[in-house]
Amino acid sequence: MKTTFAFAAVAAFMAVSAPAHADSMVFSSWGGTTQDAQKAAWASPFTEKTGITVVQDGPTDYGKLKAMVEAGEVNWDVVDVEGDYAAQAGKNGQLEKLDFSVIDKSKLDPRFVTDYSVGSFYYSFVIGCNADAVKACPKTWADLFDTAKFPGKRTFYKWSAPGVIEAALLADGVPADKLYPLDLDRAFKKLDTIKSDIIWWSGGAQSQQLLASAEAPFGSVWNGRMTALAATGIKVETSWEQNITAADALVVPKGAPNAEAAMKFIALATSAEPQAALAKATGYAPINIDSAKLMDPETAKTLPDQQTASQVNADMNYWAENRDAIGEKWYAWQAK
Amino acid sequence: MSTYSDASGAIMPLPKIRRATGFGGVVPALAFVGIFFVAPVAILLLRSVLEPVPGLGNYAQLIGSATYLKIFANTFIVSGFVTAISLAIGFPVAWALAIMPGRLSSVIFAILLLSMWTNLLARTYAWMVLLQRTGLINKMLMGMGLIDQPLALVNNLTGVTIGMTYIMLPFIILPLYGVIKKIDPSTLQAAALCGANRWQCLTRVLLPLAMPGMAAGALMVFVMSLGYFVTPSLLGGTANMMLAELIAQFVQSLVNWGMGGAAALVLLVVTLSLYAVQLRFFGNQNPGRR
Numbered sequence: 001m002k003t004t005f006a007f008a009a010v011a012a013f014m015a016v017s018a019p020a021h022a023d024s025m026v027f028s029s030w031g032g033t034t035q036d037a038q039k040a041a042w043a044s045p046f047t048e049k050t051g052i053t054v055v056q057d058g059p060t061d062y063g064k065l066k067a068m069v070e071a072g073e074v075n076w077d078v079v080d081v082e083g084d085y086a087a088q089a090g091k092n093g094q095l096e097k098l099d100f101s102v103i104d105k106s107k108l109d110p111r112f113v114t115d116y117s118v119g120s121f122y123y124s125f126v127i128g129c130n131a132d133a134v135k136a137c138p139k140t141w142a143d144l145f146d147t148a149k150f151p152g153k154r155t156f157y158k159w160s161a162p163g164v165i166e167a168a169l170l171a172d173g174v175p176a177d178k179l180y181p182l183d184l185d186r187a188f189k190k191l192d193t194i195k196s197d198i199i200w201w202s203g204g205a206q207s208q209q210l211l212a213s214a215e216a217p218f219g220s221v222w223n224g225r226m227t228a229l230a231a232t233g234i235k236v237e238t239s240w241e242q243n244i245t246a247a248d249a250l251v252v253p254k255g256a257p258n259a260e261a262a263m264k265f266i267a268l269a270t271s272a273e274p275q276a277a278l279a280k281a282t283g284y285a286p287i288n289i290d291s292a293k294l295m296d297p298e299t300a301k302t303l304p305d306q307q308t309a310s311q312v313n314a315d316m317n318y319w320a321e322n323r324d325a326i327g328e329k330w331y332a333w334q335a336k
Numbered sequence: 337m338s339t340y341s342d343a344s345g346a347i348m349p350l351p352k353i354r355r356a357t358g359f360g361g362v363v364p365a366l367a368f369v370g371i372f373f374v375a376p377v378a379i380l381l382l383r384s385v386l387e388p389v390p391g392l393g394n395y396a397q398l399i400g401s402a403t404y405l406k407i408f409a410n411t412f413i414v415s416g417f418v419t420a421i422s423l424a425i426g427f428p429v430a431w432a433l434a435i436m437p438g439r440l441s442s443v444i445f446a447i448l449l450l451s452m453w454t455n456l457l458a459r460t461y462a463w464m465v466l467l468q469r470t471g472l473i474n475k476m477l478m479g480m481g482l483i484d485q486p487l488a489l490v491n492n493l494t495g496v497t498i499g500m501t502y503i504m505l506p507f508i509i510l511p512l513y514g515v516i517k518k519i520d521p522s523t524l525q526a527a528a529l530c531g532a533n534r535w536q537c538l539t540r541v542l543l544p545l546a547m548p549g550m551a552a553g554a555l556m557v558f559v560m561s562l563g564y565f566v567t568p569s570l571l572g573g574t575a576n577m578m579l580a581e582l583i584a585q586f587v588q589s590l591v592n593w594g595m596g597g598a599a600a601l602v603l604l605v606v607t608l609s610l611y612a613v614q615l616r617f618f619g620n621q622n623p624g625r626r
Binding site: 061062063066153158159160199200202206209213214215323324327331332334335336 | 401402403406407410461464465468469470471491569570573574575577582585587588589590591592593596
């Protein structure tokens with residue numbers, strides 16, 4: 001009896017852990033509402049069209065990804081990663097080249113296409129503000145760094161990633177087209193002036209919590225979080241002045257077991273309709289240039305791709321090359 | 337010969353269990369330890385001296401940088417604080433549980449365990465909401481007129497200490513309870529009869545007898561605190577970053593496994609040394625058996 005049970009358990013375990021067959025593939029993303037939206041907008045229509053089941057996994061973890069590729073035991077087929085990481089991992093040989101005979105890149109925003117990655121969705125760091133909690137909302141990065149005009153705590157993204165350093169330099173008067181290479185010393189000097197007034201957010205939910213409770217009534221946040229916050233009935237103001245864009249990217253890890261299905265998945269995920277559906281659900285912009293036409297103008301208006309007049313592009317290639325060096329300085333400055 | 341009665345009530349001899357002897361007997365245990373403990377640590381060690389370039393560069397960088405030294409110092413200071421406060425709060429609680437009527441103490445145990453089993457992230461967020469400047473505690477204190485400016489209770493050392501102490505308390509109360517429960521109340525009576533006052537009863541009888549439990553609990557809390565990640569990350573500011581957060585940065589975000597491995601190995605060595613010290617001084621002191 002016991003032996004039978006043990007055999008059954010082993011068999012079940014093997015069935016679960018066996019590499020996925022062509023009728024299923026694994027997609028890893030960051031969890032939360034964004035992945036829910038990706039599942040609804042991309043995975044469901046993909047399964048309907050191809051019959052290939054998409055298993056959701058996550059959260060994306062670059063350490064794990066590297067371990068999988070090194071061990072030759074890859075069990076993610078498509079992974080949602082940050083743009084600068086995609087550029088770096090592609091160069092380090094950890095990603096499969098994308099098959100652009102399957103993925104139609106003619107309709108994709110060229111800012112977010114490389115040999116190894118295409119955009120997933122794109123977001124902006126905007127100046128978000130809880131208008132109920134303050135007399136006036138900061139409009140520019142200079143305002144956000146001006147503690148005399150706008151007293152109180154402000155919140156910024158905690159990790160070393162595109163966004164905060166750019167904002168500091170813009171606030172200090174660096175023209176948008178002269179941002180790169182980043183003058184780190186100048187940025188940290190500017191950040192020093194507000195360091196004691198910063199509360200750091202380490203995840204999107206935390207940024208919303210800080211703004212909503214007025215613990216930090218304003219700060220630099222992902223635009224989608226402001227859309228979500230507005231939907232809860234809080235009176236928020238978003239300033240798109242010099243909004244800093246970066247994009248997530250879809251990549252295929254080297255040695256992915258279902259690379260063929262992965263290419264088909266990416267092709268569908270980046271096509272006009274699914275991109276529009278994701279944008280509608282998340283408040284992040286589509287990277288397919290035809291998607292805007294498919295959305296009602298009211299929704300389209302709130303997305304970063306309509307704010308290009310005052311938009312600043314974070315340079316993903318610069319970040320990819322300098323990730324480690326910037327990171328080291330960043331954490332040293334933070335810990336001081 | 338040992339016997340037992342089977343279902344029908346017949347007295348049966350206990351089946352003999354042959355004790356595995358010699359080297360063959362310990363092979364499975366050794367293999368287990370090797371696969372699950374030695375191998376990962378060996379790989380960690382190798383990575384830390386081979387990546388990104390072979391040599392001791394990672395360790396030199398860890399020890400040579402003021403930032404990393406500060407993070408090491410933070411880690412030990414926070415863990416020390418949390419351990420001391422947990423002991424100070426946990427001891428009276430464990431003592432009260434040990435002398436309380438059984439029914440009441442089981443209710444309190446249930447509360448303790450329930451809080452332990454509640455999602456860690458949820459508990460940490462709850463503290464964030466309570467402690468922040470616009471939070472319940474500050475609002476209450478200001479409403480009562482005790483303060484006019486909100487206290488900075490979170491995003492700093494205070495927040496980390498409060499949050500981590502709360503989470504660590506069960507880990508010190510449970511071992512302490514076990515030890516105190518075993519102390520024979522008549523030893524205290526005897527001390528009192530011999531003329532010891534309350535203070536002397538506590539410091540000369542109870543505390544020495546409870547020492548192994550305190551040492552075990554304190555070590556557990558200290559070591560767990562050294563490697564704690566979620567709570568310091570959410571309730572702390574960036575000025576008191578702890579080692580676990582640094583390791584996570586190295587491994588997950590910067591994908592620099594050499595440095596991550598070196599930092600993790602330093603943490604492991606410290607932990608094992610502390611354990612060795614504890615074994616040396618308290619290892620064979622067991623109140624039930626001498």
